[in-house]
Every structure is written in structure tokens, then in C-alpha cells.
Amino acid sequence: MSQSSETTPHKRAARLNDIPGDTGLPIFGQTFKLLKDPEGLHQTMISKYGPVYRSNSFFKDSVSIAGADAAEFLLMDKERNFSSEKGWAPYLERLFPRGLMLMDFDEHKAHRHIMATAFKTGPMKGYLERLNDDMPARIDEWGKQGHFEFYPAIKKLSLDMATTVFLGLKPGTENKGVNEALTAMVTAALGIVRVPIPGTVMHKGVKARKFMGEFLTKLIPERRNSDSTDIFTRLCQARDEDGKEFSNQEIIDHMNFLWMAAHDTITSSVTTLVYELGRHPEWQEKIRAEINGLGLNDSRLPYELLNKLPLTEYAFKEALRMNPPVPAIPRKTVREVEFGGHRIPKDTIVGISTVATHRSPEIWENPARFDPMRFSPEGGAKTRHRFAWIPFGGGAHMCVGLHFAYMQAKVIMTHLLPRYEIILPEEYETEFQIMPLIKPLDGLPITLKAID
Ligand code: HEM
DSSP: OEEEEEOOOTTTTOOOGGGOOOOTTTBBTHHHHHHHHHHHHHHHHHHHHOOOOEEETEEEEEEEOHHHHHHHHHHHOOOOOOEHHHHHHHHHTTTTTTTTGGGOOOHEEEEEEHHHHHGGGGHHHHHHHHHHHHHHHHHHHHHOOEEEEEHHHHHHOOOOOOOIITOOTTTHHHHHHHHHHHHHHHHHHHHOOOOOOTTTTHHHHHHHHHHHHHHHHHHHHHTTTTOSSSHHHHHHBBBBOOOOOHHHHHHHHHHHHHHHHHHHHHHHHHHHHHHHHHHHHHHHHHHEEEEHTTOOOTTTTOOGGGGGHHHHHHHHHHHHHHSSSEEEEEEEEOOOOETTEEEEOOOOEEEHHHHHHHTTTTTTSSSSSSGGGSGGGGGOOOOOSSSSTTTTTOOOGOTTTHHHHHHHHHHHHHHHHEEEEEEEEEEEOOEOOOOOEEEETTTEEEEEEEEE
């Protein structure tokens, strides 16, 4: 596929209408189809119009580009053609402004550089200890319930973990207000109504953002000199080589954003993993044996052994392939761009579907099958297109919390699987909602059976 951002001077400016596609219903475009069955819509549009097509959703025209090459072009963005800030702004700007995904190019690089110090080995070890401290009580609680819906349970767990590990607060009354505020902000960010009219989720979200700002501002002076091992404290103390640190407002914006970026994504991916392990008891057994083989003390997973769980990691990667929690990644062109023989005008939203890329039979053999060994070296991990698997994106904006996500998923598994067998109802199959985030529509009922 030819791809370049060069526009020869004699050419007339590109026109969106020259890109094959259609805009669906009057006013609403393809919004309802997109919400109901984004993958089906994508396939229909590709078969009608080809891998670069125009459509309309959420009151905006956009262009979708499909395939691993397209993902590489959009995400690597070697020529700085695409703005992440302008791509994500319609969804995130009001409640999560100035998070990393809402910054571009040199400014983004400078902020990401400072934030990276909070994700180095030393701080990560501290976060892992907190996860190990908190996990047994949570798993005990699940074990006592025996039969419960997994999705709301893991959502609550990762919400509590986020306020202890991220903010350094104690579970209980101290984190209640924060949990409520952060939940209100995420709910509003994912809602269809984008204006804060009283009574709407957006109005609650805007109030919650104000609450978080005031709450964190009070804590920052103390955290700038604290030896606490949470992400908030690390951000308060993070500096680049020149000693530059974040301002109070920057810390607040990054914290809110980090929390949002981490919470539902971990919830969603661990839910898919548990679902697939329930459907494939042989994989549960393999991972249990791998974990038991480490001979852990009180199930605590030390940092040094994080990489000694290859099968657990393959299974988590396969869950992320089947159901990538962020189903699509948007950008906006900052100049006219050419891709796949089409000229895309400046200021156009361009998106790549992670779900469609991960479920494409052209890229993945038998994509509906749960087969973690795809991620082993002998299963093709080394030879596959490097943008065939993009749950964490790629390029300059690739997820900064990727290792944190692996760490949390592994800690949950090391505390859960040696003690319990995951059992799904007989002949059970769940249906996953894809947009705006992947989750099981029925909450995923499971039974935990204690292992003697
Ligand atoms: C399974 C879990 C996760 C998934 C699937 C996921 C997915 C993603 C994706 C797709 C992007 C890139 C979006 C884009 O290019 O526009 C991203 C960026 C980001 N993620 Fe994650 N994420 C996960 C967990 C986390 C965690 C645990 C944290 C924090 C501890 C986090 C923090 C961030 C941040 C700050 C960015 C923005 C990076 C930038 O713009 O430079 N994520 N994530």
C-alpha cells in the first residue's frame, strides 16, 4: 500500500466525499449499528467499500483504515500526521483533559518522560507489594461468596486496588468518596450526552472532577516529601534529568487520567481471561501447575518471578487478543494524508479497530479459538506482523501501564488459581458488549470451588 503525506502543489485539496463509504441514517449516521455490532458494521463497510472507508457516528464523519499495515501507519505515525489529542478529545476532553493521550508530539514526549519514572523497576516493586498485601482478603471474600457475578466483583476489586495502589489510600471510608467520584467521571466520559445539563451523568462527572481536584490538591504538599509507595506519591516526586517536576494541576490531570486508563481496562481483560479459563479447564490446570511450580510463600508473587509465568502470560495475551478492552483507537489528521491510494483531508478523524484487527481471519488462523500458544515463539509470536496484536496500541502513545496490567493480572491469578477452580454454568456462553468498552452483558456468573 502506498502511503505518504506529500501533497503536490498542483493537486486540489483532498475531499472526504471522494473516499468510498456512506453516512448511514440522517443525523445519527451509523451510531446505533456501531454501538450494537461494531465488528459487523466494519466487515460490511469493508466488503462494500474496501479497507479505507468513510462513515458517520456520534454526529461526525470519520475514516476507518483496516489491517495490520494500517495500524502501523496510524500508530507509529513516523511523519507526525496524526493528533491523538484531537482524536480522543470528543470523548475525554471535558473530564480528563491534559492526560497523556490528550497531548501531542514534543509536549507529550516531555510529559511521558517524567511520568515514565513512576513506572521504573523500583516503584513497580512497591506497587507489587501493595497488590500482594491486598489480594488475599479480596480472594477470600470471593471464595466465601462461592457463586457470584465475576464482572462486578473484579470491577470492585480493581477499583479498590486503584485507590490503594494508585492513591495510597486505605480501603474503607477514606476511599469511598474517591471511588464514587472516579466512577462518576468514567461513566460520564463513556456516556452519549456530552453536555453537563443538571441530572445527566455528564453533570455528575463534572462535579466529581471538581471534587477530585480539591481532594488531591490537599494531599500534594505532603506527598511531595513522603516515602509512600503509591503511584500518586511517585508522580508528585517524578523529575526528568533536568530536575523538572509536574505542577499541582499536572499531577491532578495525570492522576485522574491514569486511574481512568487503568481501571476498566484491567477489569475487562481479567474478565475475558476468567471466562476463557472457565471454558478451558485444561488451561486452568496448566496455569495452576505453573504457579504451584514457583513454590510461592503465602501466594505472594515476588517481582523477580514475574517473568517466570510464560503460560499465564500467553493466556492473558490471548484474552487481550480476543477481547481488546479498548476496541478502537482514534486520531485526527493535522495535514492531508495519503494511505492505501486514498487522500484523507486535514482535520479528519481516522480510526483503527483493534477488535477487527484481532479477529481478522486474514491475520489470525481460526480467530474465534482460544489458543494461548499463538503467543509462544513456536506459535508464531516472532514472525507475525508486529501490529497484528495491538491491545496496548503502539508508537509514541503506547500504553505506559502495560507492565502494570500484566503484573496485576498475574497477581490475581497467583492468589486465585492455586486455591480455587473456576466453574461456569453448564453449556454456558456469554455475550460481550464491545462499545465503548468490552464487557459481558450478563455480568459473567461463575462458581469458585475450593481446591483441597
Ligand atoms: C489491560 C489493560 C490495559 C489496556 C488494554 C490498555 C490499553 C491502552 C491503549 C490501547 C492505549 C493507547 C491509546 C492510543 O494510542 O490512543 C493506552 C494508553 C495509555 N494507558 Fe493503558 N491500557 C491498560 C492498562 C493501563 C494501566 C494499568 C495504566 C496505568 C497504570 C494505563 C495507562 C495508560 C496511559 C497513561 C496511556 C496514555 C499513554 C500516552 O498517551 O502516551 N493503562 N492504554
